[in-house]
Amino acid sequence: RARPSPARGAMMPEEETAGFLERFRAQTHSKFQHLLDRSSPHTLYRWLSFLGLLTLYLVRVYYADAYYIVTYGLGIYLLNNLIGFLSPQIDPDDGEGPVLPTRDSDEFRPFTRRLPEFQFWYGSMKAVFTALSMTIVGGILGIDVPVFWPILLLYWLVLFFSVMRKQIMHMWRYKYVPFNFGKPRPAAAAAPKDRK
Secondary structure, eight states: OOOOOOOTTOOOHHHHHHHHHHHHHHHHHHHHHHHHHHHTTOHHHHHHHHHHHHHHHHHHHHHHTOOHHHHHHHHHHHHHHHHHHHSBSSOTTTOOSOOOOOSTTSOOOOOOBSSOHHHHHHHHHHHHHHHHHHHHHHHHHTOOOOOOHHHHHHHHHHHHHHHHHHHHHHHHHHTOOSSSTTOOOOOOOOOOOOOO
16 A cells, blocks of 8 residues: 655654754753853852862872873863963964053053953863763773873973963063952042032
């Protein structure tokens, strides 16, 4: 017997599955974005969650006594994020666009980061979560590249101190501080006196 053709507007099973998966992905993305938006003003709790996840990762690596290549890659990525966080959006060495004030008589311009704090946190969280996932999958599949970890640690420390030295010299040269604490704040306007 011939199969009856589907009614007009009826979806085939493949189209239903694709539509369901697309709706599920969109709803999940929307909920995740909502959580990110709600976490934005809670800086301390976000960074504490990052430290907790990083501690979990480091404990995993310590007890597994493996995955040093993954840890080295994570360290390089986090160092790159840190440099982006400490750097101005427009580099004064380029000479393009507005520059940072170098004298007291220059107009005040707020420090604009190349990598904003929220993006720094979010990128770092994704990196640690990815590294943790790699160690778990590597543990299940038995994949690890054996390396002599003190060499990687020494190389990372040399890289860290040389890059930070260069960044601190850049800060001194252009007289900027990428943090808010310790900076003078404009005095509040004096309240007008009440008339009687």
